[in-house]
Amino acid sequence: MSNPRPAKKKVLEKELLDYKRVGFEAYGVKICxxxxxxxxxxxIKRSLPGLFPGNFKDxxxxxxxxVYRVRKNPxxxxxxxxxxxxxxxxxxxxxxxxxxLTLIRLRVAERAVGRVFLHxxxxxxxxxxxxxxxxxxxxxxxxxGALVKKxxxxxxxxxxxxxxxxxLHPFPKDLSIRSGGNQRETPVRDLGGRAGKRAxxxxxxLLTEYKKGGSGNLRQITPGAGLLxxxxxxxxxxxxxxxxxxxxxxxxxxxxxxxxxxxxxxxFSERLLNFFEKHLI
Amino acid sequence: xxxxxTPVARKNGLVVQEVADEVLxxxxxxxxxxxxxxxxxxxxxxxDGTRTVSDISKVVEGxxxxxxxxxxxxxxxxxxxxxxxxxxxxxxxxxxxxRREVIRKIGLATxxxxxxxxxxxxxxxxxxxxxxxxxxGNPAPxxxxxxxxxxxxxxxxxxxx
Numbered sequence: 446m447s448n449p450r451p452a453k454k455k456v457l458e459k460e461l462l463d464y465k466r467v468g469f470e471a472y473g474v475k476i477c478x479x480x481x482x483x484x485x486x487x488x489i490k491r492s493l494p495g496l497f498p499g500n501f502k503d504x505x506x507x508x509x510x511x512v513y514r515v516r517k518n519p520x521x522x523x524x525x526x527x528x529x530x531x532x533x534x535x536x537x538x539x540x541x542x543x544x545x546l547t548l549i550r551l552r553v554a555e556r557a558v559g560r561v562f563l564h565x566x567x568x569x570x571x572x573x574x575x576x577x578x579x580x581x582x583x584x585x586x587x588x589x590g591a592l593v594k595k596x597x598x599x600x601x602x603x604x605x606x607x608x609x610x611x612x613l614h615p616f617p618k619d620l621s622i623r624s625g626g627n628q629r630e631t632p633v634r635d636l637g638g639r640a641g642k643r644a645x646x647x648x649x650x651l652l653t654e655y656k657k658g659g660s661g662n663l664r665q666i667t668p669g670a671g672l673l674x675x676x677x678x679x680x681x682x683x684x685x686x687x688x689x690x691x692x693x694x695x696x697x698x699x700x701x702x703x704x705x706x707x708x709x710x711x712x713f714s715e716r717l718l719n720f721f722e723k724h725l726i
Numbered sequence: 727x728x729x730x731x732t733p734v735a736r737k738n739g740l741v742v743q744e745v746a747d748e749v750l751x752x753x754x755x756x757x758x759x760x761x762x763x764x765x766x767x768x769x770x771x772x773x774d775g776t777r778t779v780s781d782i783s784k785v786v787e788g789x790x791x792x793x794x795x796x797x798x799x800x801x802x803x804x805x806x807x808x809x810x811x812x813x814x815x816x817x818x819x820x821x822x823x824x825r826r827e828v829i830r831k832i833g834l835a836t837x838x839x840x841x842x843x844x845x846x847x848x849x850x851x852x853x854x855x856x857x858x859x860x861x862x863g864n865p866a867p868x869x870x871x872x873x874x875x876x877x878x879x880x881x882x883x884x885x886x887x
Binding site for chain 1: 748759863
């Protein structure tokens with residue numbers, strides 16, 4: 446009886462000849478993408494540079510850390526395959542493409558060389574960084590937007606990027622503003638704000654989430670307790686724990702760490718900046 | 727465990743960061759992080775296999791400047807053992823008293839902070855930790871998240887109603 450596997454492999458190899466490919470590098474991580482669908486290729490290729498503002502370069506399709514593939518199968522379903530393993534199947538490409546771009550961004554965030562990515566909003570005020578770690582749908586973008594409108598420099602509404610010395614670097618993607626179930630990518634200039642261009646030391650780490658009627662009182666916590674809480678939002682903690690903890694320690698040791706349940710962003714951002722100035726500047 | 731025994735802090739498979747007076751310990755085997763407050767950290771640092779519980783209480787007393795009862799050291803060892811931060815995990819005895827009773831007694835007898843070890847398991851999935859993204863009709867990535875919905879992927883590709 447013949448072994449079907451080599452035959453299947455040959456079919457796949459033949460199929461792959463028709464794929465379109467692109468490779469890039471961001472933060473020292475090399476990622477490759479391939480697909481047999483022209484529309485998906487165009488969309489992903491167009492979107493990739495915007496995923497990593499200021500840190501994207503084209504690279505060849507070899508020595509990739511991860512390979513992402515979208516295969517349009519004979520039943521017209523789109524299969525997302527990550528490093529040779531089927532991740533998901535979708536009948537449409539709109540959400541599949543978005544999902545793929547999220548996966549790619551997170552992979553780079555996890556494996557970035559010499560950087561630690563926190564899932565956090567980030568701004569700078571008078572030369573010091575303010576980091577707001579929080580999960581999705583917890584109001585990071587709203588609060589960052591309110592701070593930017595008050596004159597803070599925009600660093601990111603998604604990632605706080607820290608270097609080995611614990612300094613905060615800009616990751617100025619467009620703000621993802623949600624409204625009525627939709628998400629709109631909004632350049633910071635549309636809010637009347639400016640993006641930061643240089644790294645700054647971190648002065649303040651704020652652990653907060655929106656709560657209707659929240660008092661907005663800020664309660665300081667110890668660096669150790671703060672570090673423990675920040676770990677929940679630290680992308681590479683499992684991938685590279687030693688370097689990650691060293692960087693977080695350097696960052697948090699020099700910063701004020703506070704917790705709060707906040708009410709409306711407009712009011713809270715004013716209170717936050719006053720607190721920041723009183724304690725740090 | 728008796729007062730004459732000499733507890734040993736675990737060293738292997740841990741990443742340790744001194745964070746001001748506290749210590750952050752990351753367990754590479756379980757991906758759990760533990761924050762030891764000043765008192766717990768001091769007890770843990772002195773579990774060197776040569777010091778007895780009585781010796782440790784004297785060291786802590788000298789450094790923290792308050793009267794330290796041996797029960798306080800037991801309380802710290804109890805938590806450290808429970809979190810797998812000691813080489814040997816043993817049943818500790820508070821002489822028939824509950825942990826709560828011991829804490830109350832220590833609290834009245836000393837100005838030194840009660841030893842505390844707070845813990846957290848780091849998120850398994852980067853995607854779950856940092857995104858609510860999914861592909862429409864496939865809510866599987868939502869299951870392990872804290873997104874607005876853990877069972878629905880909406881038409882915008884978000885784990886939300």
